[in-house]
Amino acid sequence: MGWDLKLDNKHDLAVGTDQDLMLVGGAQRIRQQITVTLLTFLGEWFLDQSWGMPYFEKIMVKAPSRVEIENLVRAKVRDVPGVKAVPAVDIQIDALARRARITLPDIETDEGPLTVSVIQ
Template sequence: MRYRKLDANGDYTFGHQQADFLRDSPETVAQAVSTRLKLDQGEWFLDKTEGMPWKTQVLGERTTATRDSAVQKRVLGTQGVTQIASYESEFDSETRKFTPTVTIDTTYGQTTISENL
């Protein structure tokens, strides 16, 4: 599995040839999970059904029952993820920040992802 690295601002890195890519590591899969979680459903012009249903299943009204399962489904659908070892989430209703923390087993080892979304 090969994935282009992101810099501190979340932009693709360029100009360093092969050093601009992650390869066959837990970090590679973690970045894939992170970018898949950040893609809003309908945002990708080639497939409007692709992405996280943030407005309807995660951050919308009365989504307590669906938010964690929507995130877990998206994580498990990522290439290289074999299973979720542990999962926790926190939702701050005042700031509307949702923070899932997921430890995943990948084909390359175990890693943890924690995102403020």
């Protein structure tokens, strides 16, 4: 299904001991691309202002619609190459801290089931 530049746990480019960039494929690539998708704010990427999650517009607002958020998350994650289905979305919103934890258990992918959780 392809390869992607590997990111470390701080979301910076991963560099090997020989100072070469590292690649990631398979289930790790899918997990990484889902994580990047969920951590990117709408309009954050200067080359495509329409890409990203509408956190300020739809999620971190007063009285957000849980159904609308779940549908947005499902749609964005389904756009990741290799993702077949997103059967469940668990969202925990901390309105006071303006943070959300999004957990996607048992995402169906070309590489088998994956679970991804991010805090935004």
